Amino acid sequence: MNINIDFDDLKERALDLAQSGVAKALELTDTGVAKAKELAEISKLKVLNLREQDAIRRAYMDLGRLYYAERGSAPEAAYSDLCDKITRSKAQIQVNEQRIADLKTSGNLTDEEVEQACPTDFEDADWEFVDQTLAHEASVAQEEPVQEEATAEVSEEKTDAE
Incomplete structure (x- = not known):
């Protein structure tokens, strides 16, 4: 070593x-x-x-x-559908605003109460979810008259059979 x-x-x-x-x-x-x-x-x-x-x-x-x-009142053909969509949406907004005013009046609600319960800051809203919810509600609303008509037909058949 x-x-x-x-x-x-x-x-x-x-x-x-x-x-x-x-x-x-x-x-x-x-x-x-x-x-x-x-x-x-x-x-x-x-x-x-x-x-x-x-x-x-x-x-x-x-x-x-x-x-x-x-x-907007006389758009070129390429823009016609979009301008019509805007016009329809503006008309729907007016209908909705009138319904809101009617609900406020009938419910004795103040603007502050409505704003607190229903904030209008929808910047982060999940619009796809909103669209799906509205589409679902519309399909349910369309099915209800069909169900009522079917119930009425069954009732009429029972009455006719008796």
Whole structure:
């Protein structure tokens, strides 16, 4: 067993190892910092893209409003269905607003009570769920007269049979 250790050689190897470890740590730190900066820039750019997409959406809405205001009563063929849909929706809103006013009057409800019970901030609404619910309610409403007619026919048959 040879225990002759050159202390200077050992010291030099330890120093080289420490320096290479520090260099590697600095390299990893620099890489991590660079990645963090890149990720931060990507996040910032994505937020800016969302803003731009929102600006486009708003411009489209303004463009549509302007077109409807100017040409909604006599739209070009390509826009006819959309203008009709807007006109029908506006008419339905008026019907709904009148029904709301009637319900407020008959129920002695204040605007504050209605707003508290039925907030109108629907920005985060799940419109697909609302559409499905309304479609379901409409199909149930259509089935009810059919069931009533069937019940009436059965009653008439029993009366005729007696």
